[in-house]
Amino acid sequence: MDLRLSKEDHAFRDEVRAFLAEHMTDGLRRAMELNTCFINEPPVALAFHKALHAKGWAAPNWPEEFGGTGWSPVQRYIYESESARVGAPTFNDQGIKHIGPILMKYGTKEHQDAYLPRILSGEDVWCQGYSEPGAGSDLASLKTRAVDEGDHYLVTGQKIWTTHAHFANRIYVLVRTNTEGRKQEGISFLIMDMDLPGIIVRPIDGSGGDHEFNEVFFEDVRAPKSGLVGEENQGWEIAKYLLEYERGGNPQAARVRARLSSVARLIKRYADDDPSLTLRLAEVGTDIDAMEMLELTLLSDLQSGKNPGAVSSLLKLRWSAMQQQLAELALDIAGEDALRWESGRPLYESLQLPPDTEEMLGIGPRYLNYRGYSILGGTSEIQTSILAKQLLGL
Amino acid sequence: MDLQPTEEQQLIRESAEKFLADRYGPETFRALIDSDARWSPDIWNGFAELGWLGLPFPEDAGGFGMGPAEVVILMEQFGRVPVLEPYVSSVILCGKLIELLGTDEQRGALLGEIASGQLRLAFAHDALEGPMTVTRGADAFLLSGVKRAVHDAPMAEIYLVSCTLDDGTVAVFSVPANAAGITARSHNTLDGRRLSDLDFADARIPPEARLGGGTDGRAAIDEATAWAITASCADAVGAISAMVEQTVDYAKQREQFGQPIAKFQVLQHRLVDMKIAEEEARASVLLAALSLDGDAAMRERGASGAKAKVGRAARFVHQAAIQTHGAIGTTDELMLGWYAKRLVAFEKQFLPTRRHLGRYAEIISDPEAAAAPLLREATA
Ligand SMILES: Cc1cc2nc3c(=O)[nH]c(=O)nc-3n(C[C@H](O)[C@H](O)[C@H](O)COP(=O)(O)OP(=O)(O)OC[C@H]3O[C@@H](n4cnc5c(N)ncnc54)[C@H](O)[C@@H]3O)c2cc1C
Numbered sequence: 129m130d131l132r133l134s135k136e137d138h139a140f141r142d143e144v145r146a147f148l149a150e151h152m153t154d155g156l157r158r159a160m161e162l163n164t165c166f167i168n169e170p171p172v173a174l175a176f177h178k179a180l181h182a183k184g185w186a187a188p189n190w191p192e193e194f195g196g197t198g199w200s201p202v203q204r205y206i207y208e209s210e211s212a213r214v215g216a217p218t219f220n221d222q223g224i225k226h227i228g229p230i231l232m233k234y235g236t237k238e239h240q241d242a243y244l245p246r247i248l249s250g251e252d253v254w255c256q257g258y259s260e261p262g263a264g265s266d267l268a269s270l271k272t273r274a275v276d277e278g279d280h281y282l283v284t285g286q287k288i289w290t291t292h293a294h295f296a297n298r299i300y301v302l303v304r305t306n307t308e309g310r311k312q313e314g315i316s317f318l319i320m321d322m323d324l325p326g327i328i329v330r331p332i333d334g335s336g337g338d339h340e341f342n343e344v345f346f347e348d349v350r351a352p353k354s355g356l357v358g359e360e361n362q363g364w365e366i367a368k369y370l371l372e373y374e375r376g377g378n379p380q381a382a383r384v385r386a387r388l389s390s391v392a393r394l395i396k397r398y399a400d401d402d403p404s405l406t407l408r409l410a411e412v413g414t415d416i417d418a419m420e421m422l423e424l425t426l427l428s429d430l431q432s433g434k435n436p437g438a439v440s441s442l443l444k445l446r447w448s449a450m451q452q453q454l455a456e457l458a459l460d461i462a463g464e465d466a467l468r469w470e471s472g473r474p475l476y477e478s479l480q481l482p483p484d485t486e487e488m489l490g491i492g493p494r495y496l497n498y499r500g501y502s503i504l505g506g507t508s509e510i511q512t513s514i515l516a517k518q519l520l521g522l
Numbered sequence: 523m524d525l526q527p528t529e530e531q532q533l534i535r536e537s538a539e540k541f542l543a544d545r546y547g548p549e550t551f552r553a554l555i556d557s558d559a560r561w562s563p564d565i566w567n568g569f570a571e572l573g574w575l576g577l578p579f580p581e582d583a584g585g586f587g588m589g590p591a592e593v594v595i596l597m598e599q600f601g602r603v604p605v606l607e608p609y610v611s612s613v614i615l616c617g618k619l620i621e622l623l624g625t626d627e628q629r630g631a632l633l634g635e636i637a638s639g640q641l642r643l644a645f646a647h648d649a650l651e652g653p654m655t656v657t658r659g660a661d662a663f664l665l666s667g668v669k670r671a672v673h674d675a676p677m678a679e680i681y682l683v684s685c686t687l688d689d690g691t692v693a694v695f696s697v698p699a700n701a702a703g704i705t706a707r708s709h710n711t712l713d714g715r716r717l718s719d720l721d722f723a724d725a726r727i728p729p730e731a732r733l734g735g736g737t738d739g740r741a742a743i744d745e746a747t748a749w750a751i752t753a754s755c756a757d758a759v760g761a762i763s764a765m766v767e768q769t770v771d772y773a774k775q776r777e778q779f780g781q782p783i784a785k786f787q788v789l790q791h792r793l794v795d796m797k798i799a800e801e802e803a804r805a806s807v808l809l810a811a812l813s814l815d816g817d818a819a820m821r822e823r824g825a826s827g828a829k830a831k832v833g834r835a836a837r838f839v840h841q842a843a844i845q846t847h848g849a850i851g852t853t854d855e856l857m858l859g860w861y862a863k864r865l866v867a868f869e870k871q872f873l874p875t876r877r878h879l880g881r882y883a884e885i886i887s888d889p890e891a892a893a894a895p896l897l898r899e900a901t902a
Contacts, residue, residue: 130523131898135900205897392892410883411879413882418806418831424523425808428525431524432524446798
């Protein structure tokens with residue numbers, strides 16, 4: 129067992145570093161440092177994404193036949209880890225990481241030809257319409273209806289917490305196509321253009337001052353039937369496949385480690401004399417080391433063709449907690465400085481303050497926004513219950 | 523990068539599981555706890571026959587040339603018993619110290635005898651740096667003073683004794699336990715093992731007993747200590763994993779309110795947290811093990827990081843395991859109490875958890891060090 133990069137992987141890492149050095153401009157770096165949301169907004173990433181696309185690197189997790197990189201798991205890990213280290217943005221994960229893989233597996237040739245190239249090029253921005261006011265953790269109880277009206281579905285209902293719906297031109301939704309039987313069995317997976325008549329997007333501002341998510345209303349929307357992915361009533365299986373696909377494909381240790389490093393810098397600058405802060409930082413540091421080892425073990429399992437087992441819930445549970453602890457630590461370092469509130473967003477465009485203290489302005493919003501980490505994508509309680517079954521057979 | 527266990531490593535694990543299941547069940551453990559010696563020559567010989575007592579030594583010194591990854595695999599199984607014999611003291615700490623610091627002659631004389639089971643050693647190092655004075659006589663060093671809390675000293679034939687000399691170098695002397703001028707005051711420990719406070723009164727140590735001739739011993743002591751910390755962290759992970767397993771089993775069969783207590787969500791979530799603590803602790807031990815062949819900074823980061831992380835897991839898991847068992851958890855009726863005590867002892871040995879956390883904190887207070895990924899240069 130060892131942690132050394134092979135010669136080829138080493139060369140690959142250098143290539144990634146060279147690319148990042150060229151395309152992480154000072155402006156982009158500052159924008160990312162002042163980003164307060166759990167993911168960056170698509171526009172800030174567009175130029176960078178186009179550079180990736182030109183190099184053939186737009187979709188690290190896709191196979192080559194669909195225009196992906198065809199990288200090995202280790203190469204993907206290196207790429208994710210290097211780009212996280214320099215704070216590189218991601219462009220619309222809902223496209224590249226979510227709907228893309230679903231269309232590759234369940235989409236028709238037409239779906240694939242129509243959508244995949246536009247995801248790669250950054251022309252399309254996607255959003256995910258799963259949650260509803262009455263269907264959160266119990267997602268399968270969703271009520272948004274799609275009724276077969278011959279040449280189209282008539283869609284009525286409401287989605288909520290739809291991240292970046294205000295940037296998106298396309299949406300994938302889970303809709304109810306059957307009200308009988310088990311609730312999971314009456315759900316279908318439907319994609320729509322956001323400019324269809326009857327789709328209305330209303331913003332929801334987070335308490336951190338950012339507009340990340342929205343309500344999306346469907347008022348008698350006539351959705352073309354060509355938007356059905358898979359079979360009717362196969363939607364639940366499709367949504368679950370994504371979790372399967374993501375297993376190990378979504379390493380986070382490097383992102384959390386980059387935050388660890390920036391909090392270490394904050395301590396150096398503002399609170400060098402308080403050992404209680406460095407000890408808390410160290411606890412998170414040891415947590416990140418363990419998490420990175422678990423990710424690398426998973427990677428090694430994948431690499432050698434083994435089934436990695438039930439670790440994705442474990443990793444989500446833990447990295448969300450670590451992100452929150454670091455945001456909290458930053459808040460504690462900042463003291464009263466974190467109370468200065470700048471309401472303009474994005475921060476990097478609205479700031480009038482001396483650059484040496486502008487980083488303070490992101491700390492309060494980030495702390496508040498990061499509370500969402502343990503809620504989005506399955507709450508920590510739900511992940512823990514999944515693990516009780518998967519890991520312990522309870 | 524490859525984290526798949528080799529065939530040989532799997533074999534070590536399997537043979538450890540088998541030997542310990544056959545020869546070192548709870549009855550054996552309890553019989554040893556009731557004995558004065560607190561260790562079994564019979565078991566020790568069994569370890570020797572399986573090659574474990576020379577596992578990490580070079581082949582030319584009577585060992586098997588295995589690395590840290592093999593050591594932690596074996597140690598995790600030891601922790602599941604938990605084994606009382608002085609493996610970490612004799613083989614890892616003292617053995618590695620002799621290998622790293624000793625002259626060829628000293629290695630030849632000592633390592634082979636450790637590997638064959640004839641010699642047990644204890645390291646009188648005393649983190650408190652008790653007041654030892656060393657005088658150079660005409661043909662010997664004269665040692666006076668105290669070394670406190672020397673683990674496993676009561677079963678050792680040889681003590682390795684560290685001292686700072688008048689020229690500022692650190693010397694390590696290999697001293698027979700029965701040498702004139704040394705008195706041992708021995709105690710049982712909280713977790714059922716043994717330690718001694720050693721009094722030295724002008725103990726005469728011949729110059730050839732100094733490991734490595736005139737070499738300063740600091741670097742070797744640090745390296746051997748990093749090995750020992752890593753090994754005892756693996757031992758703790760073994761105890762943690764046994765506790766988690768036994769607690770899950772208990773919760774599945776203990777019924778209250780007409781159902782197994784494992785049906786209560788609050789307990790399910792606690793059990794998951796315990797399991798995660800186990801997985802994370804094991805992962806940080808592997809990191810420590812794979813850092814031992816790096817430079818001093820990498821070793822220290824690995825060992826202190828693991829000691830801090832496993833220490834935290836140890837405390838959380840043993841408390842949660844006791845709570846989940848109810849009153850029976852507070853007794854020695856089950857093995858649970860002995861694992862809890864093992865984990866409390868683990869936290870104290872080789873400096874406590876908070877000291878290692880502090881050391882790790884110093885290391886990562888440098889933002890560059892904090893940012894460094896775990897995958898390493900091919901040439902490192
Ligand atoms: C930042 C952010 C971005 C998001 N983006 C999107 C998006 O793009 N698209 C989308 O569809 N959704 C999105 N969501 C919604 C997210 O998926 C839901 O918030 C999540 O599934 C939880 O649902 P809920 O908020 O209704 O909470 P609820 O399900 O009402 O939960 C409330 C509390 O009850 C607990 N709870 C619920 N059931 C159980 C149980 N069985 N056992 C124990 N505890 C339980 C929960 O853990 C939680 O603490 C986003 C959420 C956030 C915070």
